Amino acid sequence: xxxxxxxxxxxxxxxxxxxxxxxxxxxxxxxxxxxxxxxxxxxxxxxxxxxxxxxxxxxxxxxxxxxxxxxxxxxxxxxxxxxxxxxxxxxxxxxxxxxxxxxxxxxxxxxxxxxxxxxxxxxxxxxxxxxxxxxxxxxxxxxxxxxxxxxxxxxxxxxxxxxxxxxxxxxxxxxxxxxxxxxxxxxxxxxxxxxxxxxxxxxxxxxxxxxxxxxxxxxxxxxxxxxxxxxxxxxxxxxxxxx
Amino acid sequence: xxxxxxxxxxxxxxxxxxxxxxxxxxxxxxxxxxxxxxxxxxxxxxxxxxxxxxxxxxxxxxxxxxxxxxxxxxxxxxxxxxxxxxxxxxxxxxxxxxxxxxxxxxxxx
Numbered sequence: 001x002x003x004x005x006x007x008x009x010x011x012x013x014x015x016x017x018x019x020x021x022x023x024x025x026x027x028x029x030x031x032x033x034x035x036x037x038x039x040x041x042x043x044x045x046x047x048x049x050x051x052x053x054x055x056x057x058x059x060x061x062x063x064x065x066x067x068x069x070x071x072x073x074x075x076x077x078x079x080x081x082x083x084x085x086x087x088x089x090x091x092x093x094x095x096x097x098x099x100x101x102x103x104x105x106x107x108x109x110x111x112x113x114x115x116x117x118x119x120x121x122x123x124x125x126x127x128x129x130x131x132x133x134x135x136x137x138x139x140x141x142x143x144x145x146x147x148x149x150x151x152x153x154x155x156x157x158x159x160x161x162x163x164x165x166x167x168x169x170x171x172x173x174x175x176x177x178x179x180x181x182x183x184x185x186x187x188x189x190x191x192x193x194x195x196x197x198x199x200x201x202x203x204x205x206x207x208x209x210x211x212x213x214x215x216x217x218x219x220x221x222x223x224x225x226x227x228x229x230x231x232x233x234x235x236x237x238x239x240x241x242x243x
Numbered sequence: 244x245x246x247x248x249x250x251x252x253x254x255x256x257x258x259x260x261x262x263x264x265x266x267x268x269x270x271x272x273x274x275x276x277x278x279x280x281x282x283x284x285x286x287x288x289x290x291x292x293x294x295x296x297x298x299x300x301x302x303x304x305x306x307x308x309x310x311x312x313x314x315x316x317x318x319x320x321x322x323x324x325x326x327x328x329x330x331x332x333x334x335x336x337x338x339x340x341x342x343x344x345x346x347x348x349x350x351x352x
Contacts (some may be wrong), residue, residue, distance in 0.1 A: 232246050
């Protein structure tokens, strides 16, 4: 008698801001990721399911979703780690508008990067010699600590302050700002510190540390934001920025 | 919260640390010594030191608490920054008035 294949019950969000969870049964496999499960449903059960992914190896940051109540990068999250009792509930990221099903609108997430002056401001031209930055330089070590952000939005979805205050820039944008504040090659710090010291900036953070706990890259946005708080207070007291 | 409010809230918190410790020590001293209200008032009335101590304490508490309440209001109610600010200025002035009234009651003879 052939062995019955193991099955997994998966509930997926269907709809936009208004919708419902729909439950599907998919085969359970070894080393199966949450993204594998979503892909199986889309390819074999309901091709109208919308979701976003690209690299499937934890580099692009496209595939973050809410898995059993927590934001996660689905391509590197094993079903065996999160499926309690053979069931997984997968929804769109929180704190972002839902376009359809599991796809969120990341526009405000990236707009806040711009608001936090997350763009590198060069101080040299292509005619200048390339600046030499030693890897053991203290500022470079601090910048390196936050440089591996993949913009997946997990920290933004996990943040209570974003949930309560839609104007808050959020952990990812502020971590990016802190990385540039510590980049010796960058010349945009006056405007950047002014931007992150305003209402909705780094001082709105309550240090709940959900961002740190759930960041798939094991970054510590709370520490970056604390660094920005110290740096902006010093700049304010010196009269370099205004409230 | 912006950097100005953040600085004010942290400065007033730092200021209140020694004030709270002295305040608690005074409470312990007064109760351990079995002092009556009349005994306490005899020491506080006309005292510039106690007037300054609790006057500063009231001002710091009013500023610190109103900035915190402003954050709570702006996160939990659909208020603009300006309206939350105005509401908490009123709250801060109320705290300061009540506190200074209490200080006046124990230091003015």
